Amino acid sequence: MSEVRYVEVETNHSGQRLDNFLKTLLKGVPSSRIYRIIRKGEVRINQGRAQPSSRLQIGDMVRIPPIRQSKSSDLSTNPLLIRLAQCLKSQVIFDDDAILIINKPAGIAVHGGSGLQGGVIEALRLQAADSPLLAPPFVGPAYLELVHRLDRQTSGCLLLARSRAALLNLQQQMGGSKRSATKHYLALLQGCWQGGDRRVSCRLRKNQLLSGERMVIVSDAGKIAESLFSPISCSDIGSLVRIELLSGRTHQARVHAVVCGAPIAGDEKYGNHDFNCLMQGYGLHRLFLHASSIHIRHPVTGKSMHFQAPLPTELQHLITAMGLDCSAIMGH
Structure with missing residues (x-):
């Protein structure tokens, strides 16, 4: 059991909620325990009682009571x-x-x-x-x-x-009305893609099935999500597609691919079983979804920056074996 300690808030935690600060600081301590010690007044900011939602400021002194941390948290x-x-x-x-x-x-x-x-x-x-x-x-x-x-x-x-x-600067770039960052993915979709670019817009909601499995579903009660699908190379079996996420919802690219009638290869949650088995015959043993590039403005300098992650070798070999043209995305 530790002793009472006092932690001074530094720049990197200024503006952070007290509960999130404690969750970072007290690894291995259940959230229920953290909220209990706040509620009982055992955690104090500058000697005063606080709420879980209290925002910390530089120089604040946070009192942490004696509390046992799991050794497994190390x-x-x-x-x-x-x-x-x-x-x-x-x-x-x-x-x-x-x-x-x-x-x-x-x-x-x-x-x-x-x-x-x-x-x-x-x-x-x-x-x-x-x-x-x-x-x-x-x-x-x-x-x-x-x-x-x-x-x-x-x-x-x-x-x-x-x-x-x-963190706050980049999160603002990736969401909200001032969204400026762009993220592109490469995916292998089932079947021959029909038509050119396609913009998908629908509401997505997290859902828990009776089995306990968590899935994202299309629902009017969900949050709006938008994606842009652009075909790169197609065959009767599958199509290599670039996906730009215009919002950042959980499993967005995967669910939107299903909305298009072309699930992603290797997707065991949302995909097509027969197509996945066919792709295993080509040597695919993972989800064919790769975050190929990201464009941001540097949070300090404001400089426009573009970063790329090459398509993994095993995925390059797969699309070559399928007869798809991957020359346009080599090195991307």
Whole structure:
């Protein structure tokens, strides 16, 4: 059991909600416990009681009561996480004091949860903490947060912020009325794509089935989502398509592909079973969805920046085996 401690709020946590600050600070402590100690007044800001929604300011002094943290929350010696951290060293696309962009491999979650001990963000934070087991490969401060997410089976460009100011700036670029960032994906869809570019707009809502499985469905009660599909190369079996996400909803590209009548190859949740089996015969054992590029303005300098993640070799081999022309996207 730890003793009472006092934590001074620094720049990177200015403006953050108290509950989110504590969740970051108290790894391994259940959320219910965190809300309980706030409600009972055991957590205080500048000696005064606070609410979970209280916003922190630079220089605030936060009182943290004695609280037990699970030993399992210490990931610094987790061998799987250490290996992942080593793997990600070779996947850095860009890194400076404000942003970090990596080429996330397929099969790796962006964060822990749902039975996973850790993911990309935990591995990168392990690096940033200068673990004695690892040589730090990245520059910049230890603060690191995901700006957006990629599904576990999706590969490609993943953007992280190295300061809270950068995080808020980039999140504004990716959402709302002032949206300016662009994200493009490459996907293999079922069948021969009919027509040219197609804009898909419909409302999507997260839904939980009786089995407990979580899926996103088209629903008037959902949030508006828009995507632009542009065919690159087509055959009777499948079509290579570029998808631009004009909004950022969960599973948006995957559900919109189904709306188009052309589910993504390898999609076990929303896809077509027979098509997936056919693609396995071509050697596909993952979701064929790759975040190929992202365009942003640097959160500090305002400079326009474009980043690309090459299509993984196994996906290049697949579309070549299918007779699709991938020359237009090689290196993208």
